[in-house]
Amino acid sequence: MNAINLTIFEKILIFAGLLFFGNVIHIATGGDFTILYIAKGVYLFGIVWLLAELLISKS
Amino acid sequence: MLGFTLTEFLLFGKQLGIALAGAAALWGFVFSLKDFHCGKETKCVIYDWIAVRILPLFLVGFGIGVISYVGLISTIKVAAHEGIAYAPTVPEIAASFPVLTLLFALLGAITLLALSLPSKGNNAYANWITSFYGLAFVLCFFITAFPAWRGVLDGQQLFYAGHGFHSIFTVGSVLVLDYLFILSKRAKLLQQHVFSLFPTISAVVWFGLAFDFASALLIMDGFEPTIKLLFMQTVIGVLIINGVLLSGPLARRMIASVAPGGEGLSSRFKLAASIAGTISITSWMTITFIDSFEHLTFSYTEFLGGYVALIAIIFAGHQFLEWMEERTAPPAFVHE
Numbered sequence: 253m254n255a256i257n258l259t260i261f262e263k264i265l266i267f268a269g270l271l272f273f274g275n276v277i278h279i280a281t282g283g284d285f286t287i288l289y290i291a292k293g294v295y296l297f298g299i300v301w302l303l304a305e306l307l308i309s310k311s
Numbered sequence: 312m313l314g315f316t317l318t319e320f321l322l323f324g325k326q327l328g329i330a331l332a333g334a335a336a337l338w339g340f341v342f343s344l345k346d347f348h349c350g351k352e353t354k355c356v357i358y359d360w361i362a363v364r365i366l367p368l369f370l371v372g373f374g375i376g377v378i379s380y381v382g383l384i385s386t387i388k389v390a391a392h393e394g395i396a397y398a399p400t401v402p403e404i405a406a407s408f409p410v411l412t413l414l415f416a417l418l419g420a421i422t423l424l425a426l427s428l429p430s431k432g433n434n435a436y437a438n439w440i441t442s443f444y445g446l447a448f449v450l451c452f453f454i455t456a457f458p459a460w461r462g463v464l465d466g467q468q469l470f471y472a473g474h475g476f477h478s479i480f481t482v483g484s485v486l487v488l489d490y491l492f493i494l495s496k497r498a499k500l501l502q503q504h505v506f507s508l509f510p511t512i513s514a515v516v517w518f519g520l521a522f523d524f525a526s527a528l529l530i531m532d533g534f535e536p537t538i539k540l541l542f543m544q545t546v547i548g549v550l551i552i553n554g555v556l557l558s559g560p561l562a563r564r565m566i567a568s569v570a571p572g573g574e575g576l577s578s579r580f581k582l583a584a585s586i587a588g589t590i591s592i593t594s595w596m597t598i599t600f601i602d603s604f605e606h607l608t609f610s611y612t613e614f615l616g617g618y619v620a621l622i623a624i625i626f627a628g629h630q631f632l633e634w635m636e637e638r639t640a641p642p643a644f645v646h647e
Contacts, residue, residue, distance in 0.1 A: 273545065
């Protein structure tokens with residue numbers, strides 16, 4: 253079976269998705285919303301990366 | 312019952328219906344616009360055909376949105392609301408009605424005009440529908456961006472807007488994408504044209520979710536550690552990871568398979584793609600639905616059980632629709 257090839261943007265989003273799961277465990281065990289903010293921040297960073305990729309590919 | 316209220320059902324119907332209509336208008340506009348850039352090639356006909364076929368999806372969304380809105384106007388005056396920190400209050404929702412009624416009336420008027428025009432298969436209609444979709448998208452955008460009016464343009468009002476209009480680019484666009492995927496089952500020629508737009512639609516979905524996350528920054532202290540929030544964060548994690556796989560490796564393989572000389576897809580791959588597509592639709596529908604109800608009394612396990620059951624039901628329905636479409640005769644231009 254072929255290995256799954258992911259772009260950097262896709263790897264960033266996978267990491268953000270995993271952070272959402274980490275956030276659920278963190279809050280369920282009495283934690284605060286820090287990981288949620290980090291997860292959203294990582295996601296938004298991924299979108300900025302995607303935007304940069306799109307702009308570079310158009311130029 | 313179980314924390315569901317009629318008003319919240321109607322708000323959900325309005326949001327989902329207009330998000331679907333707005334997304335159908337947006338992508339109908341994009342497909343119908345593409346024919347202006349391709350001279351007199353055959354594919355212009357294909358883009359126009361796809362654009363016109365999106366109209367029923369727009370009508371379904373518009374119908375759900377209008378019925379829900381009319382129901383909302385009729386019932387909201389007697390509705391009780393327990394005042395969630397950042398959910399719109401009843402007075403705020405009611406304050407948006409004068410503007411929303413005007414926007415719905417305009418949307419209804421241009422929709423009636425679109426339906427009353429004769430010869431829906433000719434070039435003049437295909438050209439006209441570009442303007443219709445463009446205007447319909449703008450109206451749907453403002454309807455979803457204005458779910459309530461606080462009387463002042465502050466951070467919370469901007470949160471309402473961002474949390475509202477993103478549905479056109481997320482759940483609405485995912486539904487349109489899936490509709491186009493099923494529609495393209497009729498012919499490889501259609502798949503070539505529909506699949507080529509997958510990366511663009513996927514990027515718009517990702518940007519749509521970013522709008523929602525960015526708007527949530529305006530209410531940093533608005534989260535409460537509820538079971539509902541934990542479940543929704545779980546589904547968001549699923550839809551992001553699944554969405555990456557679907558819009559990335561799986562979509563690239565599908566695009567390559569319909570390119571000239573491309574290898575066909577194995578049944579195992581098709582099954583994986585169908586499961587990923589089903590998880591995507593179910594996840595977007597689930598968070599839109601759950602987000603509309605503030606006082607659900609389900610446990611985390613019950614939420615999760617319902618979510619998995621819904622994935623199984625939608626998967627079965629999806630397989631049936633694909634099977635039906637594969638047996639539908641392709642449009643005449645496929646044989647020309």
